[in-house]
Amino acid sequence: MSGRLAPDLQPQARPQAAIMLSAWAFLLLVLPAKLVVGALGAVGSPAQILGMLAALVWFITVMTVRAVDRSSADPIRWAFLAFATACLVAYLMAVTRPIEAIELSAADRGMLLILSWAGVLLTSSDLLRTRAGLTMVLRTICLGAGLAAGVGLIQYFTGEPLVTRLSIPGLTVNGSYTTIYSRNGLERVAGTSTHPIEFGVLMAMALPIALHLAFHDTARSRLRRWTPVVLIAAAIPTAMSRSALIGLALVLLMVMPTWTRPRRRAGYAALVAGFAAVYVAVPGLIGTMTRLFTGISDDTSALSRVNSYDIALHFTALSPLFGRGFGTFLPRYRILDNQYLGMLVEIGAVGLLAFVVLLATGAVVTRRVFRAVATTSSDRSLSMSLLATVAAAAAACATFDSFGFPQVGGLLFAALGLLAALARIVDEESHEPLLEAANEPEAVTAPIRMVIAGARRQFPRRR
Numbered sequence: 254m255s256g257r258l259a260p261d262l263q264p265q266a267r268p269q270a271a272i273m274l275s276a277w278a279f280l281l282l283v284l285p286a287k288l289v290v291g292a293l294g295a296v297g298s299p300a301q302i303l304g305m306l307a308a309l310v311w312f313i314t315v316m317t318v319r320a321v322d323r324s325s326a327d328p329i330r331w332a333f334l335a336f337a338t339a340c341l342v343a344y345l346m347a348v349t350r351p352i353e354a355i356e357l358s359a360a361d362r363g364m365l366l367i368l369s370w371a372g373v374l375l376t377s378s379d380l381l382r383t384r385a386g387l388t389m390v391l392r393t394i395c396l397g398a399g400l401a402a403g404v405g406l407i408q409y410f411t412g413e414p415l416v417t418r419l420s421i422p423g424l425t426v427n428g429s430y431t432t433i434y435s436r437n438g439l440e441r442v443a444g445t446s447t448h449p450i451e452f453g454v455l456m457a458m459a460l461p462i463a464l465h466l467a468f469h470d471t472a473r474s475r476l477r478r479w480t481p482v483v484l485i486a487a488a489i490p491t492a493m494s495r496s497a498l499i500g501l502a503l504v505l506l507m508v509m510p511t512w513t514r515p516r517r518r519a520g521y522a523a524l525v526a527g528f529a530a531v532y533v534a535v536p537g538l539i540g541t542m543t544r545l546f547t548g549i550s551d552d553t554s555a556l557s558r559v560n561s562y563d564i565a566l567h568f569t570a571l572s573p574l575f576g577r578g579f580g581t582f583l584p585r586y587r588i589l590d591n592q593y594l595g596m597l598v599e600i601g602a603v604g605l606l607a608f609v610v611l612l613a614t615g616a617v618v619t620r621r622v623f624r625a626v627a628t629t630s631s632d633r634s635l636s637m638s639l640l641a642t643v644a645a646a647a648a649a650c651a652t653f654d655s656f657g658f659p660q661v662g663g664l665l666f667a668a669l670g671l672l673a674a675l676a677r678i679v680d681e682e683s684h685e686p687l688l689e690a691a692n693e694p695e696a697v698t699a700p701i702r703m704v705i706a707g708a709r710r711q712f713p714r715r716r
Contacts, residue, residue, distance in 0.1 A: 270376050271386030273310070274667070275393040277303045277373060281663050282397030282455075285416040286447045291425040296362045298659060299424070301369040308372030314380060329618055329673040330378050332611040333371065333666070339604035340367050340579045347578025356581045363580025363599075366656075370666040377670025378677070387674055388470070391635075394667070395466050398459035399481030402488035405444030405452055408433055409491040416445055439538060441493040451658040453497025454649040456489045458664050461504050461638035461645075468516070469631040490531055490538060496652040500645035507641040511634060561587060565594040569601070576601035584657075592650035615643045615669050618676050625679055636675055642668040 281300035290297035340363070347360045381387055404415055414433055434441045434449055446452035463485050467478040489497050509520055532539050564587050568577065576599045582589070589595050596605045622636040646655065646665035655661045 268386060269310075270380035270382075271389045273303065273307055274373065274377060274381065274390045277307065277663075278390060278393045278667065279397050281660055282394070282401050282459075283445060284421075285419060285445045286451075286659050287427045288419070288421060288424040289427045290423065294362065295427055296365045296369070297427075300663060301366065301659065304369030304372040304663070305365065306372065307376040308368050311372060311375045311380060328614045329611070329669055329676075330375060332607070332614040333374050333669070336604065336607040336611050337367055337371055339575065339600050339607045340364065343576045343578050343600040343604060346572065346575050347581055352578075352581075356578070356583065359580045359583060360578040363578070366662070367579065370662065373663065374666045374670035374673075377667060378673035381671070381674040382678070382681070384678060387671065387678065390671065391462055391466060392470070394459060394664070395463045395481045398456065398463065399484045401445045401452075402456055402481070402484040405442045405456075405488045405491055406484065408442040408444065409440060412440070439493065439535075440491075442491050444488065446660055447658055449492040450494045450496050450653050451655075451661055453489055453492025453494035454500050454645065454653075454655070455660045455664065456485050456492070457497050457500030457504055458642045458645045458661070458668070460485050460489075460501070461508050461641040462668075464508060465631075465634050465638040469634060486527060490535075493538075496649045499648050499652065503644050503648050504641045507644060508634075508637055511637050561589045561591065561594060565589055565591075565598050568598045572601060574601045574603050576604060579604075588654065590653050592653070592655045595654050595656070611669070612643060612647050615640055615672055618672055622676055622679055625683060632675060632679060636672060639668045639672040639675070643672070 277300055344360055344364050441449040443449045444452040463482045467482050489501055509517055579599045582598045619636045619640045623633055626632040649655050
């Protein structure tokens with residue numbers, strides 16, 4: 254797939270992709286995750302339906318106007334398509350074996366979820382062609398996360414669930430509505446998410462994007478830029494989640510070294526002030542969060558994850574390469590609380606490897622953007638912020654079954670797509686594609702070859 258856009262489809266004339274992605278992000282983050290179109294069940298949320306529509310739009314656009322050019326966006330696209338293909342093979346193997354009706358239904362839902370993620374990632378990667386469109390989507394993500402954070406904070410300090418009062422014609426609640434939980438005598442909230450873990454991880458994933466806009470989106474006032482940052486950062490402790498705290502630490506370790514020295518000093522001061530505010534405002538919360546790690550050996554949820562290894566390996570041995578089908582290892586069997594183990598069971602070693610390569614490809618593309626733009630460019634900040642979002646989600650995949658929660662999975666693939674969009678924009682502005690021209694079949698293996706080449710440079714063979 255190559256060639257330039259048709260004259261009537263030049264980037265400045267096609268804001269539809271940015272509008273669609275912005276609408277998707279707002280629906281994903283602001284609308285309660287359990288509100289769905291009843292007939293479609295778990296995959297019937299408005300955001301997921303819009304994601305599937307985006308996949309259709311991408312396919313028609315690419316097939317009719319050949320809108321995909323060679324660029325640094327290619328590795329992410331091809332790595333995702335390899336992951337989606339592995340999921341499709343696992344699905345075909347599932348439907349051709351003896352299977353219960355409930356598992357078959359779960360497999361169908363899983364493929365619809367993959368289709369929705371494909372729509373978001375591919376539309377971002379290939380049809381989001383201007384900085385104005387990219388900024389629109391980023392602002393919407395920041396706005397949606399800020400509103401979700403505000404809902405979570407209100408829940409925490411008032412004890413009111415809020416989202417249970419929301420009624421939208423045509424939408425029903427999928428399952429039970431629980432937004433306020435308890436842990437060690439303190440309340441933990443879920444905001445608009447399905448569970449506090451998802452809420453906390455979502456806030457950690459959104460924080461680097463909000464920080465980037467706060468520093469670089471100077472067309473807006475300081476109040477509009479920094480309010481989402483404050484809300485998102487304040488909401489993370491209310492989830493009382495190890496996964497969220499690990500994600501937050503990883504985000505800060507990745508983005509703060511890219512800041513200027515005065516900005517880093519201000520960041521350290523803000524961290525100290527934040528911990529002091531939490532200590533004063535909510536007595537006992539800091540100690541409870543500390544015990545999440547110091548008392549992990551006696552924590553029932555942590556022990557459940559460890560005890561799941563033998564079960565996961567048993568099911569993996571039954572179909573080690575392509576698994577039993579994406580989404581078919583139901584919670585009624587066992588909650589693994591580890592998405593990597595879940596993928597090993599459901600899509601096998603091939604699918605898990607494809608997913609890991611997809612994550613690594615995001616790092617490779619970020620490095621290429623770094624090498625292509627000036628040291629002071631905001632593109633460096635944006636690429637690292639998006640990679641930090643991906644890294645927070647990747648870390649969370651090891652601590653809970655993140656693909657079972659729509660907001661975390663959706664934002665992960667959106668971040669990868671936006672990273673590819675940024676790489677494409679940088680290419681088009683420089684007129685020198687960062688990815689050297691290659692035949693289409695070779696592009697499929699580009700992510701793997703780039704990861705291997707990077708490893709060889711980092712660890713040269715000694716003679």
